[in-house]
Amino acid sequence: GENVEQHPSTLSVQEGDSAVIKCTYSDSASNYFPWYKQELGKRPQLIIDIRSNVGEKKDQRIAVTLNKTAKHFSLHITETQPEDSAVYFCAASRVLGNTDKLIFGTGTRLQVFP
Amino acid sequence: DAGITQSPRHKVTETGTPVTLRCHQTENHRYMYWYRQDPGHGLRLIHYSYGVKDTDKGEVSDGYSVSRSKTEDFLLTLESATSSQTSVYFCATDERDTQYFGPGTRLTVL
Numbered sequence: 366g367e368n369v370e371q372h373p374s375t376l377s378v379q380e381g382d383s384a385v386i387k388c389t390y391s392d393s394a395s396n397y398f399p400w401y402k403q404e405l406g407k408r409p410q411l412i413i414d415i416r417s418n419v420g421e422k423k424d425q426r427i428a429v430t431l432n433k434t435a436k437h438f439s440l441h442i443t444e445t446q447p448e449d450s451a452v453y454f455c456a457a458s459r460v461l462g463n464t465d466k467l468i469f470g471t472g473t474r475l476q477v478f479p
Numbered sequence: 480d481a482g483i484t485q486s487p488r489h490k491v492t493e494t495g496t497p498v499t500l501r502c503h504q505t506e507n508h509r510y511m512y513w514y515r516q517d518p519g520h521g522l523r524l525i526h527y528s529y530g531v532k533d534t535d536k537g538e539v540s541d542g543y544s545v546s547r548s549k550t551e552d553f554l555l556t557l558e559s560a561t562s563s564q565t566s567v568y569f570c571a572t573d574e575r576d577t578q579y580f581g582p583g584t585r586l587t588v589l
Contacts, residue, residue, distance in 0.1 A: 397576045408569065408580040409522070454521055458576060466512075467578060471521040
């Protein structure tokens with residue numbers, strides 16, 4: 366079945382620097398790749414997603430890139446701020462039973478120091 | 480937050496007792512999911528539902544059962560709780576691949 370690997374598991378950056386989190390997936394049929402942010406004690410919340418017909422997507426300081434040939438996708442956060450500190454999860458969709466369901470990576474804890 | 484609530488939010492129980500967690504949504508979404516979240520494992524799918532009375536297993540379904548008698552409610556039952564089921568449980572709903580999560584239930588099995 367689908368497997369999603371996420372690196373690094375922890376990432377510390379200085380405020381204003383960029384942060385990059387990378388994920389690889391195994392199922393070449395996957396076609397939807399969301400990223401979730403989870404603050405301490407809160408629910409995961411979708412911050413950006415990309416579908417397989419697009420190579421890059423941006424939303425203000427956040428961007429996601431997808432390389433379907435290499436089966437990897439990345440989250441880029443520019444001009445990081447302390448409020449970006451959280452755990453970030455990538456995910457990939459695969460067929461499970463009757464519909465496409467998400468398989469999550471194990472998460473990256475991002476710490477942004479002032 | 481897509482109108483998703485979970486109850487209870489916190490529960491402490493003893494090994495061998497049955498436990499039921501409830502997920503309620505107001506968005507009329509067809510798909511609903513139960514995940515567990517553990518350190519180092521991310522979010523793992525337990526069971527999911529694609530309609531009333533239509534459910535199927537996820538990747539970590541052993542020891543869990545689910546029921547969905549109404550569109551808005553999805554119940555997760557631990558028939559006989561074990562310490563390995565201590566976790567944070569998240570419910571989610573799905574509309575066109577975008578999943579929205581509930582606030583979570585922290586379950587401790589002593």
